[in-house]
Amino acid sequence: MSQKNKDEILKRLSAYYAGAKPALVFSNAFELLVATMLSAQSTDVQVNKVTGALFKRFGTPEKLMCADLGEVERLIQSVGFYKTKARHLVDAAAILFKEYGGVVPDSIEELIKLPGVGRKTASVVISNAYDVPAIAVDTHVFRVSNRLGLADAKDVYHTEMQLRAAVPEQDWKDAHHWILWHGRKFCKARKPLCGACFLNDLCVYYRDAYRAEQEKE
DSSP: OOHHHHHHHHHHHHHHTTTOOOSSOOSSHHHHHHHHHHHTTSOHHHHHHHHHHHHHHSOSHHHHHTSOHHHHHHHTTTSTTHHHHHHHHHHHHHHHHHHHTTOOOSSHHHHTTSTTOOHHHHHHHHHHHSOOOOOOOOHHHHHHHHHHTSOOOSSHHHHHHHHHHHSOGGGHHHHHHHHHHHHHHTSOSSSOOGGGOTTTTTOHHIIIIIHHHHHHO
């Protein structure tokens, strides 16, 4: 896809999803880190249901690292893979307290050293808590970016690198939200609403795969 078409897609996305923000509820970098770690394989809605009580009980790295693992598990048990996540949270909190003085790092390189933290989580934290330019590529962003033609990659890392090249740096954080919300509203995983999408005249997926499927039916 030409950069001109990519720019037009981004222009339309920015207008439609102007002001889009994270769906996770948080008040500081540590809370955002915890919430994002919990969000893997879970919905933001479900994560928000458990973090209120979790933050009230263990709202700092020092408190969380000293927590009883079983209690943490009980507090987050409605979230997918809660046992593994509970262990990662407690271990990450200990590292934050002992090695970083309880302060969440503001770089991807440092954050991915923590258990349970990958590039997506690290990018979410630095961009939304510290306003450091980053594009977090989760399953929604990966799917939508490659369907639209903003990227043409087989994995999340190369999708991220291609988005960095296609999107102006000052828009990286916002572009993540635009693409993410587009995946939730129109470009759904199983039944994308291509016919109603305001990008279908530019979309690679609509041009190739979706229209071919419709013709078969």
